[in-house]
Amino acid sequence: MIDPFSTEEEQPKKGPSPLLSLEADLKIYREPIREVAEEILREQFSRYPIFVAHQHEVKLGELILDKSELKTNWSIQASTLEEFVEKGIIQRERQELFENNYKDPKQFMCLFVVVPEGANFVFYPY
Numbered sequence: 784m785i786d787p788f789s790t791e792e793e794q795p796k797k798g799p800s801p802l803l804s805l806e807a808d809l810k811i812y813r814e815p816i817r818e819v820a821e822e823i824l825r826e827q828f829s830r831y832p833i834f835v836a837h838q839h840e841v842k843l844g845e846l847i848l849d850k851s852e853l854k855t856n857w858s859i860q861a862s863t864l865e866e867f868v869e870k871g872i873i874q875r876e877r878q879e880l881f882e883n884n885y886k887d888p889k890q891f892m893c894l895f896v897v898v899p900e901g902a903n904f905v906f907y908p909y
Contacts, residue, residue, distance in 0.1 A: 833866075
């Protein structure tokens, strides 16, 4: 089970951070992600949009930005807190903690970054 509330210091360190290539891709992805977040909020699908960033296939959310089509390093899938709870990624008893730590989705994208060593939540400004 992944602990989405573990600190970066608790994560294993190996080689250069894949987050460097993710940061480069986010410069390209920023506006499309913001538009999807706004749609999730406007359509009231969730108050907590989550974007899954990955370099391999994951079965979570809906693919919105495909790295092979866009010739980038990362794919992005749109999801919600509700799906994360339903699939057991966030335990129900920790849902309120997540909600309390969630940043304004109009100013920050909530990323669930999946790498071979594990996964973690990152809030990144648009």
